[in-house]
Amino acid sequence: MKPQINLLADKVKRLLSRKGIVVLLAATLVTSSAFAGVEDNKEKAIKNLREEFASAKDVQWKVTENYLKASFNWNNQQLEVFYNYEGEMIAKSRHIEPTSLPLDAQQTITKKYPGYRSDETVEYDGIEGDHYFYTSLVKDNTKILLQITTQGDVSVYRK
Template sequence: MKHLILLIILGTSITVYAQKSPEAINVPAAVSRNFQQQFPGAADVKWKLKDNQYKAAFHKHDVWYDANGKLIKQKEDIKNTDLPTAIKQTVEREFTGYTIKDADKHTNDGAITYKLELKKETEERKVTFSPDGRVLENVANKEDKKNKKEAKQ
């Protein structure tokens, strides 16, 4: 009986701790005002503070502001069909056999890039493109590197 009571108390403690909400972020008025002006329909917004940047995460968007309310950067999940034609053509030409697993549009100080996760069988790559289809960065997934390293041994 003592074990049962102990298990119930332990289970209840774990459940309460797991449901603990994250600390509330005190978002400066300038950040909140600019966010509401730029994304008036945003709902279920979750705020985080890291490295003096306020990150708002909401429906398929992440946006970062400085403490003065200046929008620093944003990331938007997009559909493959919304990618520029030049990027689709580069994927077909230079990444034969790969499929687009995920696509994000990034805006940083007005500069737009597209980050794609490409998959081919067990291989995955993270590739960054300019809007005109140029490859800016091409990185193999960490798991792929690990698997290749183990295969060599």
């Protein structure tokens, strides 16, 4: 009786290992095709980046659930360009000095946030015409992200 159990156990192992290989192969193909789609779109984004910013240096790519992002140096500026999954540009941003913010915004920030220091300031330009500035302010253990319009209106974007 024991030899039959061993034979049965061996058959089950072989069957499971074959099914396991099939499942593993299927999972690999699905993952590869999904990755290939992302890679194809990334190639389109890379081509578009090269056309738009031919002299870009130190390009770093990041793939997220919603977009592809290229961070790079161009004309002595730190830029980030965002692409959708079709490889089309959806927005671009650049790091700027806080003194490049609209004057009204600078005055508002100085009055409303005394003692805060600027951590990072970015100009954001979306393809749908949305143009904002974002600046993060730090004081002690508090960090505030402000959104600023081109007219100089300041609002808290996130605390």
